[in-house]
Amino acid sequence: MPRSSTPQTLSREITISGHGLHGNRPCSVRLVPTAKASGLVFVHTPTGTEIPAKADLAGDLVLSTTLVKDGVRLQTIEHLLSALSGLEIEHLRIEVDAEELPILDGSAAPWVEAILQAGAKGLEGRRRFMKITQPVEVRNGDRWIRALPFDGLRLRYVIDFPVPALGRQSRELSLTPEKYRRELGAARTFCLAQEIDMMRARGLALGGSLDNAVVFGAEGPLNESLRFEDEAVRHKMLDLVGDLALLGAPLLGLVEAHAAGHAMHVALAQAILANPSHWEWTEETEPANVRFFFQPSELSIAAQPA
Ligand SMILES: [Zn+2]
16 A cells, blocks of 8 residues: 555755756756645746646657646656655645756656655645546557556556567566655666657657667667666656656556556546546555655665666
């Protein structure tokens, strides 16, 4: 079961700067604690537009997740959302001064590290979970994703690329903040070397490099090393955690994904929200549950094979 029964924000502000993966423009993000349990809300500071992290505002989903409201776009939000959701920080004002969030090292680890250093702060009220009671499925040929009833949040992910260097990878885990930090947070985004020209021609991945992505060539990764033997499927799970944050509340269920991606992750979140008879609200957590406090010993980011 998830570990926090209290809604959480950060105990202090965090600012992180970098450049966008796709547009390659500089950008700065300020995470501002909220006084009340009001969800995750982005603010595009040049226009003052507030964009709640909600699935119905998700737009362009090619290779990243984008929120769109009143003509304002915020691209590549998924790694920050993943770190926040993985660490159960669900209430925050997220000020962004550009249209794309920084890619940093291509994983959620820099966000995770900053969040752990700032620490969590409990807010008044009880944490409410969306508990799946009947299966919800989205299918597109042999790609599919579904949420099934389960006591906790468990993820099962399979990818299958017709490239020997990547091939088939699968992983399954019950999510807790500690497992998120240890097993998913440091997994970097990836692509195939053969896709790079196509992506650049479409104006995508202009800021991409071996410093912020794993690139798989015919023989294997072009990077010096991998952080995990199955880093690719772990990154897909990291993306899934971020995209599921667009539900607007933590999920209790088993989520199985087969060869899915951002579009299917978001489609599942939208299908769950569109089918309120397939889930119910609950505040139930483990009886011995205590709030998740960050300990100094948890500050280092483990990047070793699990
Ligand atoms: Zn990603």
